[in-house]
Amino acid sequence: MSAELQQFTAFEQPTTLLGLYNLTRRGSALSTYSADGMAAKVKNMAQRAKPEIKVRVDTRKSYSTLDKLEGVVSITALSDTRFDTVEIDFVGTSKTFVERLTAAPSINGRSEAFHQFLKLSQPIPETSIPPLRTLEAGKTYDFPFLFVIPQQLLPRICQHRISSESVRDAHLQLPPTLGDHEIEGDVHSDDIAPWMAKISYAVLAKITRTKDDGQASVVAIKTQRVRIRPAMDEAAPLTVDHKHSDYHLRKEKNIKKGVFKGKLGVLVMEAAQPKSLRLQVPENDASTTTMVTVKLRFDPREENSQPPRLGSLVSKLKIATYFATKAFRNYPAKVDTMLDLAQGVHTEQLALSSRCVAGVEWRQRSVCAPQSPPRRRDSAVSTASVDESSTPQASERYNGRVFHTANILVPITLPSNKTFVPTFHSCLVSRTYSLTLQLSCNGVAGPTLELKVPVQVSAEASTEAVATAHQRVSLANIAEAATQEAEEFFRPRRLSPPGEELVGNSQLAQAAGEAPPDYSLFANTHRVSVFG
Structure with a gap:
């Protein structure tokens, strides 16, 4: 073995042993440090933990x-x-x-x-x-x-x-x-x-x-x-413009005998905004209903033409939710969402009912003859939301003397599998409702008549809210009565001596020497001097 190799080996061996020894000592120190550091971190995390x-x-x-x-x-x-x-x-x-x-x-x-x-x-x-x-x-x-x-x-x-x-x-x-x-x-x-x-x-x-x-x-x-569902009162009916695209309260359609046959006349369908759908308190499981009266008028082309046989009447509820990233300046409308990029609308339609109305009776009327007064019905049957005696106006080109009318009562009930909120308008969000009424006829050729009628959804106050309101009214009445009493007490008055004609004429004057009634027991008592 050469000297260089002996020197390298001799140098390498002690160095390696010393390195192992130092490494072992560092590992022990590292383990101790890691445990202390972990405990410190846990303590800091506990101190920094949110309440x-x-x-x-x-x-x-x-x-x-x-x-x-x-x-x-x-x-x-x-x-x-x-x-x-x-x-x-x-x-x-x-x-x-x-x-x-x-x-x-x-x-x-x-x-x-x-x-x-x-x-x-x-x-x-x-x-x-x-x-x-x-x-x-x-x-x-x-x-x-x-x-x-x-x-x-x-x-x-x-x-x-x-x-x-x-x-x-x-x-x-x-x-x-x-x-x-x-x-x-x-x-x-x-x-x-x-x-x-x-x-x-x-x-x-x-x-x-x-x-x-x-x-x-x-x-x-x-x-x-x-969840908040505030009490909402029924607002006044909407004033619907005939050119408004969201609502149509009146429709006219030509009724034909067949595809290549002549016209029978004009069928007019009309409805007014019904009473609001009144949401009950959450404790009451009663259904939310209202009634719509659909008024029909048939203007025949010839006086002997009979009105068409009605088929079915389908009712649907349309829910519209308007939203915007800029505050609404007016009540939202569908046409505004097409012109303003900051507005949007989401609509959904729910089927309510489909009724056969073939049994509805038509009533013949005459333009010259005065209309008979409406027949009085029992209050339990009279569920129309508008006046049944009113007759729809004639179609545009009708000049005849005989026409036919009929009324259809359509009950509206909100589905129970949905959560409805009252009609409201806020700065960024609005919710509106409308009814779609589709009428079809049997045995004649012609399209279906469809109306879009606005309807409101209102909400009743809870029992607790009604009691609180009555209590506030009572407290307000008490406060008002107390205020009036205080004003009456501090009202300025004019005091002056009585007139000469009133002096000495009092009927309550007591006889001279007569003691008051409460002091009659002490009238004959003698006074005793404490000084003798």
């Missing part, structure tokens, strides 16, 4: 106007946590987005809008705040809250341009929950809302702390969604 917040509310399917929303916010910290404020709010928000694909690539894309139209804050007394504003580890703090669902929104919520004050009044009404699928225990409800529109209400609990730079940071936050 757990639970929001508990009363178990109820939905809340109405003037209902009380009560509950408790429970906060549990895993470690001592400093904070500055604990906020409990009841908020209402609406979110919309519109996607448009046009020929110009520069304006393609998606626009979104967000609007917080309601915020009620629960005041928290200082006595409920933990000492030194520190949440102790493992301790649970309860903060009760109470909110009353308001009747309407503040005027500052709707400050954009509008076409009329009625639109402003509609926008200040509390809108119902729409399209919110994150409500606990309400996952199977279908309110026929598109993904492009969402109105939600929630109880929001938040813990904040101010940083060194003065900015507030959120330590923990928790929301609890609730």
Whole structure:
């Protein structure tokens, strides 16, 4: 073995043993360091863990106007946590987005809008705040809250341009929950809302702390969604323009004997807006119904021509949800969504009923003869929503003297497998309803007549809300009576001495020396001097 090799081996051996020894020592040190570091990380994670917040509310399917929303916010910290404020709010928000694909690539894309139209804050007394504003580890703090669902929104919520004050009044009404699928225990409800529109209400609990730079940071936050269905009264019927594309209250069709035969006459179909579909309180399982009266008139081409035999009458309910990323200036319409890229509409149609109306009786009338007064019927049978005695106007080119009329009562019932919300109009979202009535005839050639009639969906207030309203009215009457009594007490009066003719003429004057009745027992008592 050469000297170089002996030197390398001699140098390599001690170095290798020393390296193994040092490596073993480092491994032991590394293991110790890793365990200490892991414990430190776990401790830091525990210290940085957010407090757990639970929001508990009363178990109820939905809340109405003037209902009380009560509950408790429970906060549990895993470690001592400093904070500055604990906020409990009841908020209402609406979110919309519109996607448009046009020929110009520069304006393609998606626009979104967000609007917080309601915020009620629960005041928290200082006595409920933990000492030194520190949440102790493992301790649970309860903060009760109470909110009353308001009747309407503040005027500052709707400050954009509008076409009329009625639109402003509609926008200040509390809108119902729409399209919110994150409500606990309400996952199977279908309110026929598109993904492009969402109105939600929630109880929001938040813990904040101010940083060194003065900015507030959120330590923990928790929301609890609730469903709101406010009470809605029936509004006045819509004034429908005959040229309006959304509604058609009257249709005329020529009735023919056959494809290559002559005309029998003109069939007129007419209907008015019925009473609203009144949603009952959630505790009441009664169905929501209304009645539509379809009025028919047949103007024959010849006086001896008989009216056509009716076939079936199909009714459908059309639900339209309008949404926009800019505030509505007017009540939305379908034609506006085609002209404005910031608006959209989602429609869905539900089949209601299909009835055979072949047994409807026609009544012959004469233009010259006076019409007989309407026959009085029992109130249980009289379910028409409009006056049956009124007769539709004649067709445009009819100059005859004889015509025929008939009335068809169509019951409308909302399906039970859907969740309906009242008709409403807000700044970004609106919901409207309409009825499609299709009438067909048998034995004649001609198209089907179709009407599109507007209908409203209103909602009753809950029992609690009605009691609260009566209580408020009673308190208001008491306050008004107290105010009138106070005004009467402080009303200025003019005092003056009585006239000479009244002096000495009082009939209540007592005889001289006669004591008052209450002091008759003490009239003969003698006075005793204490000084003797």
